[in-house]
Amino acid sequence: MARPGMRTVWDAAAVSEEVERYVGARATGRSELESLFGRLGGDPRKGTCVEVGCGFGRMTAALAERFDRVLALDVSPAMLDAARAAVSAPNVEFLVISGERLDGVEDAAADTLVSYLVLQHLPTRGTILGQLAEFGRVLAPGGQAFVQLPVLRPGVHPRLWRFARAAAVPFVSLLSRRLTSRPEYRGYRLTEVELAGGLARAGLRVAARDEAEPSPYRFSREVFLRLERA
Numbered sequence: 001m002a003r004p005g006m007r008t009v010w011d012a013a014a015v016s017e018e019v020e021r022y023v024g025a026r027a028t029g030r031s032e033l034e035s036l037f038g039r040l041g042g043d044p045r046k047g048t049c050v051e052v053g054c055g056f057g058r059m060t061a062a063l064a065e066r067f068d069r070v071l072a073l074d075v076s077p078a079m080l081d082a083a084r085a086a087v088s089a090p091n092v093e094f095l096v097i098s099g100e101r102l103d104g105v106e107d108a109a110a111d112t113l114v115s116y117l118v119l120q121h122l123p124t125r126g127t128i129l130g131q132l133a134e135f136g137r138v139l140a141p142g143g144q145a146f147v148q149l150p151v152l153r154p155g156v157h158p159r160l161w162r163f164a165r166a167a168a169v170p171f172v173s174l175l176s177r178r179l180t181s182r183p184e185y186r187g188y189r190l191t192e193v194e195l196a197g198g199l200a201r202a203g204l205r206v207a208a209r210d211e212a213e214p215s216p217y218r219f220s221r222e223v224f225l226r227l228e229r230a
């Protein structure tokens with residue numbers, strides 16, 4: 001079962017007139033995908049690609065051109081409805097997942113995995129680490145995962161900010177009706193140490209890493225990783 005908030009928040013985002021504000025601009029999906037691969041020195045093609053958190057399919061059609069098969073997963077059935085309407089490629093299968101596991105994806109099934117603008121929204125440390133463990137489970141030997149996420153900067157102030165934010169977000173969420181106030185939108189930030197531990201437990205190693213400056217995230221770096229099985 002999904003943590004109910006993840007599905008509720010993203011279903012509401014999918015049918016909102018402001019969906020591109022929540023998900024990303026439709027027009028730049030393809031170039032953002034090329035940039036993700038390029039900055040990590042990758043140009044993956046062929047085989048099976050697992051796209052985690054496909055949204056309304058901003059990147060899915062471009063993935064379908066590169067790979068023999070695309071499994072496009074999302075926690076939100078409404079996002080998947082929008083993606084199905086936007087992407088007609090016959091080599092794409094859309095799957096609704098619980099949000100904590102990559103349900104329906106077999107072990108070692110992914111030659112390539114893409115997770116972009118997704119981990120930043122997961123509401124707890126455990127949910128993010130659980131997703132990383134799932135990336136390790138589904139990645140094939142020799143496969144590559146292309147992952148974007150914010151990582152908390154070192155130091156006392158970022159730690160204090162994370163602590164205060166974790167306390168404030170659920171409270172503010174009760175008072176506000178905005179989607180962007182919900183814990184399932186605001187997400188959680190791992191430290192570098194937590195990320196390294198999570199990757200090690202997932203059986204993954206960093207094959208390439210890049211960062212974007214300036215970072216769009218408060219007190220956090222925007223990190224791009226190409227991961228392989230350790």
Ligand SMILES: C[S@@+](CC[C@H](N)C(=O)[O-])C[C@H]1O[C@@H](n2cnc3c(N)ncnc32)[C@H](O)[C@@H]1O
Pocket residue numbers: 006010011022023024029052053054055056057058059073074075076079097098099100115116117118121122
């Ligand atoms: C900001 S959008 C990005 C979508 C897509 N990756 C893109 O760049 O266009 C985040 C997506 O992640 C999905 N999502 C949120 N939590 C998720 C989870 N726990 N598991 C899978 N998908 C999730 C949302 O439903 C939403 O479609």
